[in-house]
Amino acid sequence: MRKATPERARIHNSRLVLKTIYERSQISRVAISRATQLTRPTVSEIVAGLMEQGLVEEIGYAPSSGGKRPMLLRVVDDSRYLIGVDLGRGDFRGAVINLRGEIKHRVELPLHKRRGDAALALAYDLIDALVESAGAPLLGMGIGAPGPVDVVRGVMHHAVNLDWRDIPMRERLQERYNLPVYMANDCQVAALAEHTFGHNGDEEKNLVVINVGYGIGSGIVLDGQLLYGKPLGAGEIGHVVVVQDGEQCSCGNFGCLETVASSRAIIRRAQAAARDNPHSRLNQYAASPDEITLAVICQAMQDGDESARQIVFEAGRYLGIAAANLVGVLGSCRILFAGSVTCFGQFLLDVIREEVGKRSLPLVARDTEISYAGLGPNIVLLGASALLLPSELGLL
Numbered sequence: 001m002r003k004a005t006p007e008r009a010r011i012h013n014s015r016l017v018l019k020t021i022y023e024r025s026q027i028s029r030v031a032i033s034r035a036t037q038l039t040r041p042t043v044s045e046i047v048a049g050l051m052e053q054g055l056v057e058e059i060g061y062a063p064s065s066g067g068k069r070p071m072l073l074r075v076v077d078d079s080r081y082l083i084g085v086d087l088g089r090g091d092f093r094g095a096v097i098n099l100r101g102e103i104k105h106r107v108e109l110p111l112h113k114r115r116g117d118a119a120l121a122l123a124y125d126l127i128d129a130l131v132e133s134a135g136a137p138l139l140g141m142g143i144g145a146p147g148p149v150d151v152v153r154g155v156m157h158h159a160v161n162l163d164w165r166d167i168p169m170r171e172r173l174q175e176r177y178n179l180p181v182y183m184a185n186d187c188q189v190a191a192l193a194e195h196t197f198g199h200n201g202d203e204e205k206n207l208v209v210i211n212v213g214y215g216i217g218s219g220i221v222l223d224g225q226l227l228y229g230k231p232l233g234a235g236e237i238g239h240v241v242v243v244q245d246g247e248q249c250s251c252g253n254f255g256c257l258e259t260v261a262s263s264r265a266i267i268r269r270a271q272a273a274a275r276d277n278p279h280s281r282l283n284q285y286a287a288s289p290d291e292i293t294l295a296v297i298c299q300a301m302q303d304g305d306e307s308a309r310q311i312v313f314e315a316g317r318y319l320g321i322a323a324a325n326l327v328g329v330l331g332s333c334r335i336l337f338a339g340s341v342t343c344f345g346q347f348l349l350d351v352i353r354e355e356v357g358k359r360s361l362p363l364v365a366r367d368t369e370i371s372y373a374g375l376g377p378n379i380v381l382l383g384a385s386a387l388l389l390p391s392e393l394g395l396l
């Protein structure tokens with residue numbers, strides 16, 4: 001056990017004060033003292049230290065409410081920068097991001113089917129460019145990885161599309177850049193992004209982000225903390241078997257959620273439907289069944305094509321089953337869907353909501369919010385950068 005030393009107490013108190021200022025847009029020293037239970041001289045001393053480090057600034061006097069007007073403080077959002085990297089399932093993307101999740105500089109490098117060491121070299125090129133462009137001191141970098149990550153050892157276990165196996169990513173990046181490095185899988189950091197920088201709904205509720213694209217995964221934020229599953233594996237709902245004796249999945253099992261509700265599964269079903277029924281509208285927007293994409297299915301569905309609707313309905317039902325199981329474990333929570341299937345809009349959301357309603361305790365279901373994630377295509381790199389905030393500054 002760590003001993004409580006005056007030094008540790010000082011760091012703890014300093015972080016507490018910074019967090020208190022960060023969580024409010026502006027606050028006075030007196031109000032910090034009230035919120036933290038620290039004495040006013042202690043708060044003043046800590047604030048002086050934070051101002052010296054450039055993390056906090058005075059912004060003027062509060063409006064008068066009778067007595068002496070207190071000076072207000074706020075966090076200097078651009079005083080430190082974070083690097084967030086998305087090594088997701090397509091090209092490599094990264095950004096320099098400030099303490100509020102504003103993107104200052106963004107770099108995207110095409111993967112062009114690079115694998116193994118060539119893909120690793122591309123990741124270095126990306127991070128080199130970001131480190132070079134950062135204007136303020138860097139707190140470190142966060143990596144959103146496409147696959148399971150051992151967060152204890154900082155090892156990327158397996159990224160199928162990159163042909164990476166057991167890469168000690170954290171050690172390599174720390175050696176190369178001499179900066180703190182944090183990692184988690186991309187669905188997990190997406191949840192952290194919505195928790196940290198998203199502006200939706202009840203902040204107190206536990207939060208789940210379910211990413212439905214080529215694969216399916218989820219990230220869970222419990223009591224404000226990202227659930228990693230140590231050393232790995234929290235949120236891998238895409239590989240829960242939902243169809244007895246179903247199709248074989250990329251993981252080797254049969255009938256995983258991914259085989260019936262991922263974009264891959266939806267496209268495959270639509271292609272089969274288009275082949276079976278040459279008059280289907282699915283054939284009107286694609287040169288051949290092989291060229292049917294999610295956009296084609298979406299268009300056909302909006303035009304009232306029954307087979308397209310049915311395919312999306314089926315996928316939505318399975319996603320609803322998965323969401324209902326999460327509600328059963330977590331209780332009422334916020335479940336946000338992200339990824340390419342969000343193109344199916346309100347229709348898909350309604351199917352999922354109905355299924356969750358049917359399969360959960362009514363009281364709990366009523367208090368559960370189900371909607372789409374709001375952060376868009378930058379969600380993974382924003383969440384990766386947010387991995388730094390708790391450990392490096394004590395925020396969140």
Ligand SMILES: [Zn+2]
Pocket residue numbers: 238239240249250251252253256258
């Ligand atoms: Zn599977």
